[in-house]
Amino acid sequence: MSxxxxxxxxxxxxxxxxxxxxxGVATKRNPIVVFMCIEIMLNAANLxxxxxxxxxxxxxxxxxxxxxxxVAAGEVAIGLAIIVSLFRTRETxxxxxxxxxxx
Amino acid sequence: MRPGVLIFWLLAVPMVACAxxxxxxxxxxxxxxxxxxxxxxxxxxxxxxSAQYVAAVQVVVYAGAIMVLFVFVIMLxxxxxxxxxxxxxxxxxxxxxxxxxxxxxxxxxxxxxxGLHAGKATAKTLAQGGTAQAVGFALFDPELPWLFPFxxxxxxxxxxxVGAIVLAKxxx
Numbered sequence: 001m002s003x004x005x006x007x008x009x010x011x012x013x014x015x016x017x018x019x020x021x022x023x024g025v026a027t028k029r030n031p032i033v034v035f036m037c038i039e040i041m042l043n044a045a046n047l048x049x050x051x052x053x054x055x056x057x058x059x060x061x062x063x064x065x066x067x068x069x070x071v072a073a074g075e076v077a078i079g080l081a082i083i084v085s086l087f088r089t090r091e092t093x094x095x096x097x098x099x100x101x102x103x
Numbered sequence: 104m105r106p107g108v109l110i111f112w113l114l115a116v117p118m119v120a121c122a123x124x125x126x127x128x129x130x131x132x133x134x135x136x137x138x139x140x141x142x143x144x145x146x147x148x149x150x151x152x153s154a155q156y157v158a159a160v161q162v163v164v165y166a167g168a169i170m171v172l173f174v175f176v177i178m179l180x181x182x183x184x185x186x187x188x189x190x191x192x193x194x195x196x197x198x199x200x201x202x203x204x205x206x207x208x209x210x211x212x213x214x215x216x217x218g219l220h221a222g223k224a225t226a227k228t229l230a231q232g233g234t235a236q237a238v239g240f241a242l243f244d245p246e247l248p249w250l251f252p253f254x255x256x257x258x259x260x261x262x263x264x265v266g267a268i269v270l271a272k273x274x275x
Contacts, residue, residue, distance in 0.1 A: 003107075003224075004106075004107025004108055005108055005111040005151075008219070009111065010148075010152070012209075013118070015206070015209040016119060017119065017122055018205070018209075019203075019205050019206040020119070020126060020202070021122070021126075022201060023126060023198055023199055023201070024125065024126035025198075026198025026201050026202065027126070027195050027198035027199065028126065030182075032176060032177060032180075033125075033126070033131050033134050035173070036125055036134055036135065036173065037126060039138065039142075039169070040125065043145055043165075046145075046157075046161075047148060047149075050154050051152060053154070053232075054153065054154070054229070054232070055222045056223060057223040057224035057225060057228035057229075057232065059232055059233075059237055059238055060241070060249070062157045062232075063238065063241060065154075065157050066157060067252055067256055069160060069161070070256040070259065070260060071256070072165075072169065073169055073260065073263070074259050074260050074263030076169050076172055076173070077172065077263045077266075078267055078270065080173070080176045080267075081266070081267040081270035083180075084176065084180070084270075084271045087180050093182070
């Protein structure tokens, strides 16, 4: 079965989005924006899963995607709670300021 | 140009542009809005992959619930756009280098010409494989391995809710 848009195009798009997310995580110091970049990376992975699920005619790719969305929702809730409590104790959320665990 | 190909490019180009704007915007609220646009375009991409149910979940959970949480925290902390929040000099260059290195790795492994062997996709799986009915039947089918991860996901969500309350509440 051949598709109008080959699966490889979707995989390449997914790779590009993942790289953009990595660039954001590595260059941003605002943890909220870093979280958004992590969401971009998770979304890129989701796109890859759904594209491969379509390619192999298997619904498992879509179920993986939904599990990832559930984990992402939990991750965002915890992460934003950490940011709020970080702001409460330090009055700033700059990631370079939060270096208590650094040697 | 076939309509499917046209739709792919009409979705893909704004999607990459929105992702780039998320990481280049100085104002976190603007980043959040571009991320919403990115996620809605991705939902359209899921539709074009005939995954209707996942597209709906993407809009409701990601573009709806998760982004509301983001915007809520941005408003709650009220940092203003004045704070400089980008890595400077060496850190920035290292970040970009890391991303480009990863891109080179992807291109080097030839992700777009990997020669995927033809799957079992048929016109039937394309037409019906993404409906809520098909996904639900697969999710709760005892022959398939998805039931246990589904139950674990509910525990993960419960733990996240309890953990978020414990972390963010001043006094329990």
